[in-house]
Amino acid sequence: MDEKTTGKLTIAPGVLVTIAQLATREIDGVHQMSTDWARDVNRFLGNMGIADGIQIEVKDNHVSVDLYVVAESDVNMLQLGRRIQAEVTRAIEELVGMDVKEVNVHIEDVYYPPAQA
Numbered sequence: 001m002d003e004k005t006t007g008k009l010t011i012a013p014g015v016l017v018t019i020a021q022l023a024t025r026e027i028d029g030v031h032q033m034s035t036d037w038a039r040d041v042n043r044f045l046g047n048m049g050i051a052d053g054i055q056i057e058v059k060d061n062h063v064s065v066d067l068y069v070v071a072e073s074d075v076n077m078l079q080l081g082r083r084i085q086a087e088v089t090r091a092i093e094e095l096v097g098m099d100v101k102e103v104n105v106h107i108e109d110v111y112y113p114p115a116q117a
Helices: 013-025 036-045 077-096
Strands: 030-033 054-059 062-072 099-111
Touching: 013 030, 013 054, 013 062, 013 077, 062 077, 077 099
Parallel strands: 062 099
Antiparallel strands: 030 062, 054 062
């Protein structure tokens, strides 16, 4: 099949945010995305590439991602961070076709479940 390029294709930063969030949330050991950081940055910058626990920057068709997560208490955090990096990179590259320059994982807190009485 002969593919012909006509017109312009634009992918909104919100699409990348959604892909990265979904990929991160599906990983065992991630309790939730951190919310305090994103809310403060959103208020001051009004950046469209920011949502709870995530910041996306696109420059020259390369994506940089910063993820802020709360980890479960029973996981190896180094392995968790590496898995998040791999899964987010894979998701963006496969679904959108853009190159991922970097995925920075910031483990902001650890969730300890309440003691059961």
